[in-house]
Each structure stands twice: as C-alpha cells, then as structure tokens.
Amino acid sequence: MAEATGAPFVAVKGVTKKFGTFLAVDDVSFDIERGEIFSLLGGSGCGKTTLLRMLAGFEEPTKGRIFIDGKDVTDEPPYERPVNMMFQSYALFPHMSVEKNVAYGLKHEPLSKGERADRVTEMLELVQLQDFRGRKPHQISGGQRQRVALARALARAPKLLLLDEPLAALDKKLREHTQFELMSIQEQTGVTFIVVTHDQEEAMTLSSRMAVMDxxxxxxxxxxxxxxxxxKNRFVADFIGSINLFEGRVLSVTGETARVEAEDLGEVTVATERDIAAGDAVTLAxxxxxxxxxRQAPEGGNQIAGTVASLAYFGKDSLYRVRLASGRVVSANALNARRGGEGQWVADWEDEVFLSFDPSAAIILTD
Structure with a gap:
C-alpha cells in the first residue's frame, strides 16, 4: 500500500459535471497517492464512470480542476496526459495476434523496432502470456483476454492507469483469482491504478483505499x-455488505457508552465515539x-428472543433469518467451523433461539 509522501499524485478539486440539467458529478474532491490502487465504488448512475472519463480527458468538467503528478491537466486532451485506460470490453482487435494487440499502443512511441519488440516481450512476461503471443483473441480464455488488455494498457508506461469495471466479464472464481494477479502486477510496475467498479468485494480486495459514491x-x-x-452514514453502512438497521433514540450517554431504546430490540447498550446526547434520534447498524x-439466553449483554424463519447454507457459513416477536426479521451469520457441523449446535427452521451482540458490535449512525 502506498504511503503519503507530501503532495498527492492525483488531486481532484471541486469537480462538477452536468449534462444539460442532469448533475452527474457534484462537487467532488479527493487525493490519491502515488502507487495506490484506488477504487471508485457505487451503483449504476452514481457518477463513477463519468469521473473516470474526466480523469482520462474524454469529458471536460463543468467546474473544478484535475491535477496529475503536480500538473493541471483539466484542459489537456487525452493523448497529452500521462494516463492510459483499460475498457470493460477490453477492445482487442480480433484479427491481430496477442503480440500485435500489445504492440499496437506502441506504434506512435519514439522506439526502435528492437526496443518495441523488447517492450512487448516484457509486458507478455509480466502478464504470463509469453507462450500465447501468436494466438488471436478468440483462441484464448476470457481471463487471458483481460490480461492482454492490461498488457497493452501498461505497454506505454503510463503514470496512471484507469480501469473501468476490469473484471466484470469474468466468472466468480476467475474474477477472484484475477484480483490477486492485478494486485501483483500493480506492485511490480508501481503504476497508480484507479478502478471503477460496482462490486463491493472487488473494491475491498483490490483497493488500498476506496471512494463510495452516490x-x-x-x-x-x-x-x-x-x-x-x-x-460514516446510513448509505455507506447499507451499501457495503449486509447489515441490520434499527431506528432508535438515545436514553443516556456515559463516557463512550450509550443506552439506546431501539425499535424491535428494546433497550440496548452500545459503544460510541460520536457526539450524541440523550434524546437524539439515531440508527443502530x-x-x-x-x-x-x-439455544439458551446468554448471561447479560444485549439479547432478544426469536424464531428461525429461514436459513441458507453457504459452506463456510450459514445465514439465519430470525423473526422477532415484533415481526421484524433479523439476519445473523454463523461460521461453520467444523465439517458437517460435528459437535456443533446448528439451528433449524422454526427453532426458538436467542440473538445477542456486544456493545462494540453496534454502529451508531446519525446521518
């Protein structure tokens, strides 16, 4: 992971983008350090791809400035920026071999024929495709095509590589494997990556940091x-992973502990570092x-009785949906620590159970 070294490598300052009356990006500012893998994470229409296109120079900000490596590039065309972009579709030439696809981006570079050939070989070795250099895109797998596109994007030695949903076309297992390959390649090259994705797990695996957009x-x-x-807020809590949300009101605050009357849960004790006071409306996450x-009520702590309404077995863990007396259904995960549940209590449909959580497990949200 990159460490801060003073001036940021990428600085986005107050960038806004409008398409007619539609506000696609609204006064966005952030800094990225050299050598980071930084993700822009969000659902469809949140503005992440528009922001990526402005970094690439394909769109002009309505307002705000963009700096790369200390230089204001806001008004520079794409070909004058130290940036390359890897598209979701990979955009490989079907009639060209793997080698020629990688070499294509170098044809306008001031390199001799030998230097160009050496650079292509270096890139193919980096993505471990040196034995596939003569094949056409349709003769290799989806994961290999993704690596060809990456090699072509890196061949021009950009300072910043922009990746738009780079793994979206891959199946789950290959996507997980390729995430670690991308991290390894980025570490070897030292190129700063900005990744646009809607996939939370992908962003969390790849990124040194991420920006959640809405x-x-x-x-x-x-x-x-x-x-x-x-x-920091309800949107992020609800968007990242699974979560149970309960509306409540603060009854009292003592040091870093609060007593909260929570909808469906009753009175519970939670840890908090937020500036809250008795009477404040809050959300418990x-x-x-x-x-x-x-099966039995634990001693002390926050607990509530319920009945298993449904369950799902995922191998490494199981998800239980427990219906409380109020009718509210709460999700709870249990790790399947032993093979086949040997010696381990496993709840079943309609079992009466008790749910409990530590005060530090609950997140108090005020926004």
Missing part, C-alpha cells in the same frame, strides 16, 4: 476496514456476523 457525490473515502467497520445465535 448520486454524484462521495459519501466516504477510506480503506476496506474503514468503510465496512466504521461507516449491526452486521449479521456480529450477532451470536444460541
């Missing part, structure tokens, strides 16, 4: 741990894996 604005920037464990499931 309706053209950035709602939170941070590491995977920051946005998952310490969301609790991840399913932070909730324990038991």
């Amino acid at each position: 309706k053209g604005r950035i709602r939170q920037i941070g590491t995977a741990t920051d946005v998952y464990e310490y969301p 609790i991840r399913p894996e932070k909730i324990a499931l038991a």
